[in-house]
Amino acid sequence: MKTLRTAATAALFAFSIGLVAPMIPAEAGATDPLFINLTSDDGHRINMALVFGGSQLKLGHPLTVFINDKAVLAASKVNTGKFPDQQKTIAGLLASGATIIVCPMCMKHYGVAEADLLPGLKVGNPELTGSALFQDGARTLTW
Template sequence: MSKTSLFVNLTSDEGWRAAKALRFSTQALMRGHAVTILLNIRAVFVADITKKGFDDERDLIRGVIEKGGRILIGPDCMNEAGMPAENVMKGVETATADSVFEAAMAEDAKIISW
């Protein structure tokens, strides 16, 4: 099987859904695929260090980053949620139009959404 890039669009802060997306992404990384996860809409809360109840999901985020995956967070969604940049966990990058389009439109990209 050829290696492809995976772009995961995560919009939910529901623990089960977020953890599934992060575990799936971890498995893709372990199989040698490049992974970019975009946290947007309510998923921005998963990376907010001041929000309670996301310890397991944050451990999964750290694991994705440690394995070479990229986690982007939508600044417009952060703003809408009232989330200041200093609340974003270490290693999560602020998304730009360029970073999102580069990952999502890569020639070998597969896109999945949770």
């Protein structure tokens, strides 16, 4: 009977660990990459994403910003009048080593030509975007 009780207790303990273990948050490494998915054309939301990303870049986290949906409008020189601060921040991030990728399907949808992109921005493709998104240890955020 004692052996049965011990086995039952061990099984219950193992089952409990199995339920709790997936809920334990993963710890971020000191240099884990950050992938920011930027979809908004709201100036404040763009600033939040870029400034947060820049802060993490300064802390040693490689930064990739994927500009898609309406955010592609902020990546166009045509819209400098509407996004002057955001475009300065983009230039600063690029100068600091960030990678900024722009969604080609979204560019087409919103009428943004490749020739109108800010200098240093890369037009996305599955390999380029996927290699940044699926890096080991990468963390993602969306604005």
